[in-house]
Amino acid sequence: MSELGKERIMKRIPVVIFGAGGVGAALLRQIVDGRNRVAARNQYRFEVAAVTDSRSCLFAAEGLDDAALLAAVERKRQGLAVAEGKRPSEIEIIDRARQAGWEKGIVVDVTAVDGMEPVLDHALAAGYGVALANKKALAGPWQTAQKYFNHSRVRHESTVGGGQPVIATLRYLLDVNDPVYEIEGQMSGTLGFICGQMDGGIPFSHAVREAKELGYTEPDPREDLSGKDVMRKALILARMAGWPLEEADIEVESLYSPELADLSVPEFMDAAAGLDETMRLRVATAQTEGMVLRYVAEVADGRGVVGLKPVPAGSALSSLKYISFRTGRYDDEPLLIGGKGAGVEMTAAGVLGDMIDLAREEL
Amino acid sequence: MSELGKERIMKRIPVVIFGAGGVGAALLRQIVDGRNRVAARNQYRFEVAAVTDSRSCLFAAEGLDDAALLAAVERKRQGLAVAEGKRPSEIEIIDRARQAGWEKGIVVDVTAVDGMEPVLDHALAAGYGVALANKKALAGPWQTAQKYFNHSRVRHESTVGGGQPVIATLRYLLDVNDPVYEIEGQMSGTLGFICGQMDGGIPFSHAVREAKELGYTEPDPREDLSGKDVMRKALILARMAGWPLEEADIEVESLYSPELADLSVPEFMDAAAGLDETMRLRVATAQTEGMVLRYVAEVADGRGVVGLKPVPAGSALSSLKYISFRTGRYDDEPLLIGGKGAGVEMTAAGVLGDMIDLAREEL
Numbered sequence: 098m099s100e101l102g103k104e105r106i107m108k109r110i111p112v113v114i115f116g117a118g119g120v121g122a123a124l125l126r127q128i129v130d131g132r133n134r135v136a137a138r139n140q141y142r143f144e145v146a147a148v149t150d151s152r153s154c155l156f157a158a159e160g161l162d163d164a165a166l167l168a169a170v171e172r173k174r175q176g177l178a179v180a181e182g183k184r185p186s187e188i189e190i191i192d193r194a195r196q197a198g199w200e201k202g203i204v205v206d207v208t209a210v211d212g213m214e215p216v217l218d219h220a221l222a223a224g225y226g227v228a229l230a231n232k233k234a235l236a237g238p239w240q241t242a243q244k245y246f247n248h249s250r251v252r253h254e255s256t257v258g259g260g261q262p263v264i265a266t267l268r269y270l271l272d273v274n275d276p277v278y279e280i281e282g283q284m285s286g287t288l289g290f291i292c293g294q295m296d297g298g299i300p301f302s303h304a305v306r307e308a309k310e311l312g313y314t315e316p317d318p319r320e321d322l323s324g325k326d327v328m329r330k331a332l333i334l335a336r337m338a339g340w341p342l343e344e345a346d347i348e349v350e351s352l353y354s355p356e357l358a359d360l361s362v363p364e365f366m367d368a369a370a371g372l373d374e375t376m377r378l379r380v381a382t383a384q385t386e387g388m389v390l391r392y393v394a395e396v397a398d399g400r401g402v403v404g405l406k407p408v409p410a411g412s413a414l415s416s417l418k419y420i421s422f423r424t425g426r427y428d429d430e431p432l433l434i435g436g437k438g439a440g441v442e443m444t445a446a447g448v449l450g451d452m453i454d455l456a457r458e459e460l
Numbered sequence: 461m462s463e464l465g466k467e468r469i470m471k472r473i474p475v476v477i478f479g480a481g482g483v484g485a486a487l488l489r490q491i492v493d494g495r496n497r498v499a500a501r502n503q504y505r506f507e508v509a510a511v512t513d514s515r516s517c518l519f520a521a522e523g524l525d526d527a528a529l530l531a532a533v534e535r536k537r538q539g540l541a542v543a544e545g546k547r548p549s550e551i552e553i554i555d556r557a558r559q560a561g562w563e564k565g566i567v568v569d570v571t572a573v574d575g576m577e578p579v580l581d582h583a584l585a586a587g588y589g590v591a592l593a594n595k596k597a598l599a600g601p602w603q604t605a606q607k608y609f610n611h612s613r614v615r616h617e618s619t620v621g622g623g624q625p626v627i628a629t630l631r632y633l634l635d636v637n638d639p640v641y642e643i644e645g646q647m648s649g650t651l652g653f654i655c656g657q658m659d660g661g662i663p664f665s666h667a668v669r670e671a672k673e674l675g676y677t678e679p680d681p682r683e684d685l686s687g688k689d690v691m692r693k694a695l696i697l698a699r700m701a702g703w704p705l706e707e708a709d710i711e712v713e714s715l716y717s718p719e720l721a722d723l724s725v726p727e728f729m730d731a732a733a734g735l736d737e738t739m740r741l742r743v744a745t746a747q748t749e750g751m752v753l754r755y756v757a758e759v760a761d762g763r764g765v766v767g768l769k770p771v772p773a774g775s776a777l778s779s780l781k782y783i784s785f786r787t788g789r790y791d792d793e794p795l796l797i798g799g800k801g802a803g804v805e806m807t808a809a810g811v812l813g814d815m816i817d818l819a820r821e822e823l
Binding site: 127130131134135138150181193241247261262266269271272273274275329374412413414416417419421422424426427428429430431432433434435437438442443446447449450453457458 | 490493494497498500501502522568612625628629632634635636637638717774775776777779780781782784786787790791792793794795796797798799801805806809810812813816820821
């Protein structure tokens with residue numbers, strides 16, 4: 098078959114990408130770098146019709162070419178907006194893609210903003226698929242979030258496990274009718290790092306500072322230390338498994354005390370030393386019993402707990418970032434997905450996998 | 461929407477199942493038990509048009525009803541044939557389903573026999589999907605096996621990992637263009653059990669006998685101890701990952717010596733005691749270095765090794781049945797799938813998952 102012949106059976110799939118931060122930029126690079134692989138394995142070509150950041154939008158009805166996508170990545174790296182000028186609303190951007198003749202396509206949310214629900218609803222109503230790395234819509238009140246769970250055109254692998262095939266595994270267990278009794282895991286690489294440092298006697302505040310300097314934390318480390326992001330992951334898994342929990346049903350232990358909430362980031366980094374002694378005692382107490390502290394999320398029927406927990410030192414579960422499912426069939430040892438890799442690249446890969454999955458199954 | 465209305469959009473998918481042993485019987489039960497779940501989640505109904513064993517075939521063009529499927533399971537449990545009389549060839553059975561008007565459907569191979577390739581080829585040429593728990597066709601010479609790898613209508617989750625989503629995970633890594641450098645794992649629950657018993661000082665031959673009595677081994681335990689089944693799994697993973705290995709490229713350590721190959725099973729069970737002292741010394745040597753022996757498969761570019769290997773005692777990898785992937789992005793710790801559950805039920809669930817996957821993507 099000629100090259101021309103091959104081109105003709107390639108399925109072109111328009112993609113509208115909201116968000117051009119770390120994950121968004123990695124996704125654009127992966128779309129460009131993976132074109133040949135995706136074409137060879139699946140006969141798809143993702144046409145990126147739009148890329149936005151909070152300020153601006155790069156748009157090309159027929160799909161931005163690779164040079165334009167890589168230029169956008171470079172602009173973001175330099176701290177610039179993705180394009181000149183102000184952008185239309187997300188809904189207007191989706192409508193522009195539709196008006197260009199794309200009847201089916203994929204809307205990607207790799208922002209971290211609240212309030213994307215109307216945008217997602219608009220995309221779904223238009224027959225588009227949705228791929229989410231942004232957890233907010235799935236972790237909102239059940240009444241609004243419910244419609245995204247088990248919707249055939251919603252994918253969200255990267256919301257939990259950062260690219261590990263956790264959502265796909267849970268979907269498989271539900272498909273084959275294996276009852277899920279309990280979901281457990283260490284769902285934060287950042288908190289796993291901090292706990293691991295404390296094992297070795299490093300004070301809590303030093304471990305937090307080190308994690309921040311290595312770029313493992315959010316710019317404000319309290320966003321990690323609050324446990325709220327882990328709570329959202331636990332909530333998403335619980336809801337998928339069939340338990341319609343709300344935020345309030347999950348007990349969350351914050352790793353900083355409430356009086357530190359209103360400090361500036363530099364003030365907090367200094368004040369965190371005040372937490373060291375309490376934490377040192379907890380670590381030491383655990384160690385006298387052969388345990389180490391890990392930040393663990395546990396979800397079972399009707400409730401969830403997220404916080405520090407003693408785990409046997411040297412055990413599989415003390416040394417892995419993992420999520421496990423105890424089910425009717427996985428009775429001896431729970432089904433476990435573990436491993437640790439390259440942050441935003443893996444998260445972006447999860448989104449790309451979702452896009453391929455949507456193209457295979459739904460578009 | 462009325463119940464009638466719901467029925468009307470249900471997609472009916474014919475299934476021809478070759479094999480009614482442990483996995484086949486479990487699959488039939490799961491198809492019956494999972495009907496409501498599969499219908500509610502995916503709007504599919506699997507119509508089992510045929511079930512065969514080596515001698516006979518149960519056939520109903522419109523799909524066997526649940527009572528007939530469960531009766532077949534019961535007949536097998538009693539050691540009877542699945543139906544009266546002799547059966548046509550596999551190809552004739554597929555053609556009977558096609559002649560009944562089923563243009564698309566799924567052929568399932570849950571036998572353990574050689575030589576199914578012409579049957580699979582016939583099904584694929586007819587536009588049917590194929591779901592395999594039988595490893596033989598995938599582990600044969602590359603020249604004949606090649607066409608089944610990355611064929612859009614071939615699924616084989618249960619050939620490796622016995623129901624753990626190992627194949628799905630590797631497919632995902634390949635989809636998203638993450639280069640796979642090495643695949644490693646403990647791929648035999650039976651050999652894992654025997655190794656674990658030896659950790660505690662139990663002689664090799666006693667551990668083998670115990671595994672046999674618990675039903676963990678094949679009727680002839682040498683089929684497990686030879687490592688050949690693990691080799692086939694390693695070969696399948698290697699080929700999926702893009703390395704076109706042959707059997708001869710994988711070095712396999714058998715856990716019994718060649719002179720025991722021709723004994724009867726009872727003779728072998730007695731003679732196995734002659735292996736105890738050598739094995740005891742190997743275990744003891746490993747233990748002086750803080751290690752335990754595990755039966756590990758390792759595959760990397762161009763070669764594979766399957767055999768006993770010292771692994772740090774108490775480590776995650778000494779205590780899990782797992783498969784791991786070291787990739788470009790999983791650089792800190794490989795992506796790992798672990799867990800252990802209910803044998804044939806999980807294998808059957810893997811096949812059911814493949815059927816759902818084929819229905820979603822291809823049929």
